[in-house]
Amino acid sequence: MEPINLYDFESRAKSTVPHNVWDYISRGSQDGIALKRNRSMLESILLRPRFLRDVRKRNLSTTILGEPIKFPIMIAPASSQTLVHPDGEIATARAAATAGTIMSLSTSSTKSIETVAAAASGPLWFQLFHCGKDQTEDLVKRAEDSGYKAICLTVDTPIPSDKEVDIRNNWQLPPEAYRGNFSHNTLTDIPSQFDSGISEGHGRPPTIPLTFEQLPWLKSLTRLPLVIKGIRTAEDAALCVEYDVDGIVVSNHGGRQIDCTLSSIETLPEVVAAVNGKAEIYFDSGVRRGSDVLKALALGAKGVLIGRPIFWGLAVNGQAGVEKVLDILYRELDLVLAYCGFTSVDQIDDAILHLPVEMEYSRIPYVEEIRGLADLHSKGLISRKEFDSKRESLLGIEKQ
Numbered sequence: 001m002e003p004i005n006l007y008d009f010e011s012r013a014k015s016t017v018p019h020n021v022w023d024y025i026s027r028g029s030q031d032g033i034a035l036k037r038n039r040s041m042l043e044s045i046l047l048r049p050r051f052l053r054d055v056r057k058r059n060l061s062t063t064i065l066g067e068p069i070k071f072p073i074m075i076a077p078a079s080s081q082t083l084v085h086p087d088g089e090i091a092t093a094r095a096a097a098t099a100g101t102i103m104s105l106s107t108s109s110t111k112s113i114e115t116v117a118a119a120a121s122g123p124l125w126f127q128l129f130h131c132g133k134d135q136t137e138d139l140v141k142r143a144e145d146s147g148y149k150a151i152c153l154t155v156d157t158p159i160p161s162d163k164e165v166d167i168r169n170n171w172q173l174p175p176e177a178y179r180g181n182f183s184h185n186t187l188t189d190i191p192s193q194f195d196s197g198i199s200e201g202h203g204r205p206p207t208i209p210l211t212f213e214q215l216p217w218l219k220s221l222t223r224l225p226l227v228i229k230g231i232r233t234a235e236d237a238a239l240c241v242e243y244d245v246d247g248i249v250v251s252n253h254g255g256r257q258i259d260c261t262l263s264s265i266e267t268l269p270e271v272v273a274a275v276n277g278k279a280e281i282y283f284d285s286g287v288r289r290g291s292d293v294l295k296a297l298a299l300g301a302k303g304v305l306i307g308r309p310i311f312w313g314l315a316v317n318g319q320a321g322v323e324k325v326l327d328i329l330y331r332e333l334d335l336v337l338a339y340c341g342f343t344s345v346d347q348i349d350d351a352i353l354h355l356p357v358e359m360e361y362s363r364i365p366y367v368e369e370i371r372g373l374a375d376l377h378s379k380g381l382i383s384r385k386e387f388d389s390k391r392e393s394l395l396g397i398e399k400q
């Protein structure tokens, strides 16, 4: 029987992909606490559906940084897609175009920036891992020249996080699976894979640091909007606003990097509060159902991204498999939208949600107050020092 939901895709993909590759794609870091929590917290948010409304005509379309898309579900950057299908990122980009949405291409992709741009007829983002001044400049320029619509800088991998399962499997990504953007370089002078789980102690070259203070330099390289992926706190979100970024992806990298964090959905409300409408907010980590999309939108996201389900679609049936994954999510979102009494995704608000007690913290006053402080700071009414010290006292952070 054809897969009818994303979990069908997952189990079918698992039976076709070699177990080392499956472990690399599916597992989280260390104890998998963040990975599990991404799902359990999404599942613990319940809906308060509304009826007796005319919901026969529905519109799922939206815009992302001004770019119209057919529904608010995008494709997260994910490396090495040829591990599960020979067409890799080309198939994914074509599927995204058919579905009418945005695909993000990873710095660590198998297919290059230019190859994917030539194959894709829909909008693309380029996901950047900072690779040092020269490499980063080159990548950003290539993405802009190839017509990508945004640079999405991933910040939640300052140093790589051990994926114990890969070490135990004695498995490393084959270089050709993640160096598509570096084929003109020699294998020794290019960065190692950033999401491989093989850390410096296991043969990875040292990581190249990037700090908030360097964001103006990065922005000066391009006219494209800058999206920061991997923000987990109101504090960092407020700083992103200060550095004038265009978008933020609230993401815990699908639980693949630091473990023992809040789930991504728990983090979303405080980031939304701190940003206060000054940048678009997107969400990923754990989205498997249309209702998950609705929940994230209700908490303030403009759109969501999916990671692992892309590998499942690719493994099962290449481009057609990814198209089907997107189609299933589209239909599920359409259904839950109608059941909640909405006719367009812009109408969704948090009154539709019943939050678990664990998430009630997002309604406690400090989130509102940090938002107010960020607002005052961005208007120049309080200094950075005042902002930091008030925020620290609100959060109960003791100065050493």
Ligand code: FNR
Binding pocket: 024, 025, 026, 076, 077, 078, 079, 106, 107, 108, 127, 154, 195, 229, 251, 252, 253, 254, 255, 256, 284, 285, 286, 287, 305, 306, 307, 308, 309
């Ligand atoms: C990723 N992700 C990722 N993110 C990123 O910014 N650059 C990258 O190269 C990769 N590579 C990557 C490889 C694989 C195999 C996976 C599964 C994920 C993370 C990705 O963009 C996204 O944040 C998560 O996948 C979202 O969680 P779900 O949808 O997988 O639960």
